[in-house]
Amino acid sequence: LEILKNRDQWQAEFENGWLAHYRQSGKFDWKLYTRPKNTTSIQNPGIDLSNSRLMLISSAGGYLKDYQQPFDFKNDLGDYSIRQFPLSTPLDSLAYAHDHYKHDAIDQDPQVVLPLRHLEDLHNEGLLGKLSDTVISFMGYQPDVIRVLEETIPAVIETATTEKIRSALLIPV
Amino acid sequence: MARALEIQGIATSIISWNRAVTEPIMPPRAVYTKLDRGSVLGRPNDPVQQRRVLEAGIRQLEKDSPAESIRLNESIKTE
Numbered sequence: 242l243e244i245l246k247n248r249d250q251w252q253a254e255f256e257n258g259w260l261a262h263y264r265q266s267g268k269f270d271w272k273l274y275t276r277p278k279n280t281t282s283i284q285n286p287g288i289d290l291s292n293s294r295l296m297l298i299s300s301a302g303g304y305l306k307d308y309q310q311p312f313d314f315k316n317d318l319g320d321y322s323i324r325q326f327p328l329s330t331p332l333d334s335l336a337y338a339h340d341h342y343k344h345d346a347i348d349q350d351p352q353v354v355l356p357l358r359h360l361e362d363l364h365n366e367g368l369l370g371k372l373s374d375t376v377i378s379f380m381g382y383q384p385d386v387i388r389v390l391e392e393t394i395p396a397v398i399e400t401a402t403t404e405k406i407r408s409a410l411l412i413p414v
Numbered sequence: 415m416a417r418a419l420e421i422q423g424i425a426t427s428i429i430s431w432n433r434a435v436t437e438p439i440m441p442p443r444a445v446y447t448k449l450d451r452g453s454v455l456g457r458p459n460d461p462v463q464q465r466r467v468l469e470a471g472i473r474q475l476e477k478d479s480p481a482e483s484i485r486l487n488e489s490i491k492t493e
Binding site: 244276277278279280281282283284285286287288289290293295298342343344345346347349350352353354356359360362363368369389390393394397398401402406407408409410411412413414 | 415416417418419420421422423424425426427428429430432435436438439440441442451452453454455456457458459461464465468469471472473475476477478479480481
């Protein structure tokens, strides 16, 4: 099963269209950008929430402001790296390197996109039997899907495997 | 990313305010809202709304994929 259908076609359209225009003009033309799509569904069984380790994956660009490098949010071609931080991280220890969304809401209340305390509460209340203490974070401005496939996803899979998770909640910003 | 995780046997659920972008990638399990970029789970300082959206996304994980997506009427407008 392919992660991205027609990968070679997508890459050619990206490199000859959006990327070529950007390199020539220094400007974005999103009419030239091909959004990835799939035509087949993936079949997998559901999980028992009481007995399956869950991990949170966020694209809000969150990082530990005192210990980690921020994402390269000023890079027009995106940042494909990930950060990890504990689920138990105090919310005021995080900062967000991602300028493709307004930060008004997250500055008031980080749980609008990063529900660390809510997940702990759901675990304590019994809905979630097991929680990974590792949160995966990346900066969701990633126009090059091939780099997502070759850089971001392998890093996420490696962490997911190490953490022995059975389920993941994805919250794109 | 969801598909890559599913291939590893990891069930995934996605919570999205942007159904027009998310739906074409055919995520295995999804919850769509009328919220906004930067306020994916709800209004700031409204933990009740945030929990409603979050729990809907988590509950999707119990379903076999491809699961019928859920559309919530949650928005940033105050009730």
